Amino acid sequence: MEKKQKIDFEGKLHIVAAAVLILSSVMIWMGYGQDIEYHAERIAAIAQEMKIHPGIYRIYTTNSGGYGYASPLFYGDIFMYPAAFLVALGMDIAIAFRLFLASIMLASYFSMYFCVNSVWGKRTAVLAAYLYAFSPILLADIFIRFAVGEALAFVFLPIVLLGFYRIVIEPKKPSTDWILLSIGMSGLIFSHIISTVLTAILLILLCIVYIKRIWKNKKSIGYMIAAAVLTVLITAYFTWPMLEQMATTQLFVTDRQTSNLAGNVAPFISLFFGSEYVSLLNVVIEKVTGTADFFVTSWFPGAFGYLIFWILAIRFWKKGMVKNKKADHLLGFAVLYLAISMVPFIQPLLEPFVGFIKIAWRNLTFYILFASLCGAILLVKLKEEKKWKAYKAGLLLATFGTLVSFGGLAMITIHNGMYPFETLSSHSIGAGEYLTAAVDNYDYAKERGDVVVCEDNDKVTYTFRRCEGYSELQFENLNGKATFEVPVYMYRGYAVENEETGASYTPKLSENGLVEFTVDQATSGTVKIYYKGTVIQHVSVWISFVTVVMLVIWGIWQKKSEKTEKRKW
Template identity: 30%
Template structure:
C-alpha cells in the first residue's frame, strides 16, 4: 500500500474521532444519559455547592463532610473520594448554575480531558500526530465502549481515570524509553490524579506500572531510577492531604465497606464475568440478538466482547513480524501482558472465587479493562507508526527502517471499532429514550433523573454501628440496610444515655445544636450526626470543650457534666488533616517552582542533586 493510502486512512480516523467526540458532547448537553451512579454524583455535586454557599473556612478546607447530606446527618464521602475535581463545577452551582448543568459541564470536561490525555499518550510513542499509528491508537481508545460507559455512563471516578492513567503511562514511557525531560512530572501527575480520582484504580495502575517496570527492568539506568523515585515522592506528598485523613478514618472507625457484617455494596467477582459462550460479541448486542430469537438472556455485563481486542492483538502481531516496533520490544511485551491479563480477568477462566478474599474489593472484573483498552491502543499506535521517536539506549540501534503501513487490516479494525461504538451507544440510548422520552420530548431532568440528599449509593462509608439486622430497615433477602430511609424517618432527634433527660435538637448551617436538661455528671448525649473522626463539641453557653466519641448507634456522642445546657457540634477536622494539608500545599509549590525552572528550559531531573 502507498504512503498516500495510509495518510488518507489516518486523516479519516482523526476526523471520525473528533466527530464521535462532538456527538458525545452534544448527547450529554441535550439529553444527559443516565447511569447507575448518577443520582449519587448529582447529590455529591449539590452537597459541595451547598458547602460553598455555607462559606469557605480555611481551617476545614478542602471539605471533609457533606453537612447537608442524609437530611443533615452528614456523610463523610469527601474523606474517601477525591472530590477536588468536582470543586469548579460545584462552585458554579453555588453561584446559581443548576446542578444538572454543572454536572453536564463536568462530564464534557472529562471527555475533553480524556481526549487530550490520550492524544498526549499516543504522541509520546509515535513519530507524528498525522501518522497512521497515532490516528488508529487514538481512534481505538476514544471510541472504546469503556470510555463511553464510564464517562457518559456517570462512573465519575473511573471516568476521571481516563484523564490521568494515560498521563502516568506516558510519563513512564518517557522516563524509561526516551531522553526527553520531565517524564517524572507526567508520571507524578498521572499517578496522583488517578489516586484522587478513584482509590481502587491507583492500585490497578501501580500493578500495571510494576509489570511494565519488571518487563523493562534492563532499561532502568540511574537517571530513570532517580526520576521514578522522584515521581513517587511527589505523588505521595502532593496527595497526602487526602490519603492520610482517609487512612486515619479507616484505622479508627468501622464502616459499611470495611465491616464483614454488612453486605451493602459487596459483590462476588465471578458473578460478573463474561460467559465463554459470549466472549466474542458485546453483551448488549448478544442479548439483543438472542431476545429477537425468543431466547431469554439477561444482560450480565455492559462490557463489550473481546472480538475487537483480539483482532487488534493480531494486527499488532502481524506488524511485529514485519519488524515494526522492535526497538521498543520490552514496552510492547509489557503492553501485551497487561492486555492479556485484563482480558483473562473478564472470563470464568480466571480463579476469581479462589482470590475473592483478596480481589473482592474490586467489586467488578471490568474495573481493570481500562488498562486493556489503553494497552491495545498503544500497541496499535506503535505497530502502525513510522520511525520510533527519540529512543534512548541500546534498543535505539535495533530499530528497523520504517516500512509502509498496510491499510487493509487497520481499515477493517477501524470499521469494526466504529460499528461497535455505534451499536453499543445506539442500544444504550434506545433503552434510555424509551424510558425518558414522552410524546417525542425528553422528560424534565428533575423527573427523569431525580436525586435528593439521601442518595448515597450503598452507603459504603456510613459507620458500621448504624447497621442492624434487627431493624425494620434491613432486608434479609437482599442483605441490604436502607440507611437513607432509616435516617430520613428518624429525623433530627437526639437521644441520651438516660431516658429521663429532656432533649431538643436543631441544625444551623454547619452546626447541630442539642439543648438538654435533667442530666447528671457522666451522662452522654447522642447527637443526630454520623460519626467521623474530627467532630468537635462545646457548651454553646460557656464555650467549654466537651468530649466526643462514637456511640453504640454509630452517631456522635457527647459527654456532659452540667444538669442542663446547650451543646454545639460541628466538623472541625483533625490534626492529621491540618498537617497533611500544609505538607501537600508546600510540596505543590516546590514542584511548580522546579517545573518552571527545569522543565520549562528543557532540563532533566537527572541533573538535580538528590538530597
C-alpha cells in the same frame, strides 16, 4: 485561484472525534445511569458546602438527611468542584453534571493524544486518542454506569504510562519526566482508589518485564522513588486523613463484605458482546419476531470490535509483517489484561488477593489502554509499509467497536429515559461503604430522623435543630449529668462545644454509630456539634498546597531556563 488546502488525516480524525463528542454529550443528556444518584448528590452536597463556607470538605453535612456522610474522606472529589461551583452559582445540576461527564471524555481524548504524540508522533497519537476516549469501556462507564471515578481514571492512565516510559524505556539526560509519573498517579488517587491500586500492580508488572533495563540504568530507580515521594506530598491532604480515618474507625467498606470479585464476574459471553451488542440484537429480533427483550440486557461493557482487531494484530506480528519493538510488550499486556478479565474460572482463585476490585472487568480499562496504543502503532505502520488492505481492515474493525457501542448504548439510554433530578435525595450515598460499621443499616438515618436519645437523665429537657454546616442541642433543667446521642454520624474529627461557656465535650462513637457526649456541671446551655477536623487533616492541606506551589514555580523556572539555552544556540 489558489487551490484550497486539504485537511490532513489527523485533522479529519480530530473533526470526527469532535462529532463523536457532541453525539456523546447528547447521549449523556438522555442517560439514566446506575450510579447517577450517588455522584449527582456528591456534586449537590459540595455545592451546598460552598454556599456555607469555602475550603476543603471532609464531611457532606447535608447528606443522609443532615446526619453527614464522610464520602470525601475516602472518595476524592476535587475534580467535582468546578461542576459544584456552577451549581452553587445557580446552574441546574442536570446541566452541570452532564457537562462534567462530557469534559471527562474530552480530557481523556487530549490526555492520550498529547502523551502518545510526545513519543510516537501525531498520526499515531490521533488514532490512539480516538480508540481510547471512545472505547466501549469508557462509554459504558459514562452512559450506563455513570461511574465518575473510573471514567476519570482514563484521563490519568496515559500520563502514568508516559511517565514510566520516560523513566525506564527511553530516558533523557538529565530527566525531569519522572514528574509525569507522579502527576498521573496523583490524579488517579484523587479520582478512584481502586484504579490506583490496580495501576500500582500494573507498574510492578512493568518493572518485572523491564528489570534488566532498570538494573542497567539505576538512575531510573531513583526517579521512581522520587516520583513516589512527590505523589505522597501532592496527595497528602487526601491520603493522610483517609489512612488516619481507616486506622481509627471501623467502616462498612473495611468491616463488612459489600461486594466480592467472584460474585461480580460477567458472563463469559457478555465480555465479547456487552450491553451495546445485546441491545442492538434485541432491537433487530423485536422488529423481525415482535418479541421484546429476547435476550436479557446486560450492562457489562463488551470489546468485540477490539477483540477482532487484536486477533488481526497478533497475526501480523506473528508473520513478521509488522515489527515494532516499542509495541511488542504493549500487545503482550493487552492480551494479558484481556485474559484476566475474560476467563471466569480465574476469578475465584484471585478473590483473596484482588477481591477489592469488586468488578472483574475493571481490568478491561488497562486492556483498552494498551490496545488503543498498540492498535494505533499497528495501523500507522501498516500504512507506512503500504499494506492498504490490512490497514483498511484494521481501521474498519477498530471503528466497528466504537460504532456498535454508540448504537447499543444509545438504545439503552433511550429505553432508560432521562433521570429525574428533581427527585434527587440526600440519602443517595451509594452502597454506604463509608458509614461506620456500628450503623445498623443503610437507611438508618431515614428511619430514625432527627431523634435525640438521653437515657440517664429523665428530668432534662432539650431541643435539637439543624443549622448550616453544624447541629445544635439546647438543654435545660440539667441535674447532675446527661449523656446525649445526637442524630449525626460519628467520624474522627467531630467537636462538641458549649456555645455559652466555651466548654468542650469529648464526642464518642455510640452503639448506633452516632455522636455521643456527656454534659455535666451546667443547668442549661446550647451545644454545637460540628466537624472541626484533625491535626493531620489541617497539616496535610498545607503540605499539599506548598508542594504544588513549589512544583509550579519550579516548572516555570525550568521553561525559562530552556528558552534561555535555545537563545544561546
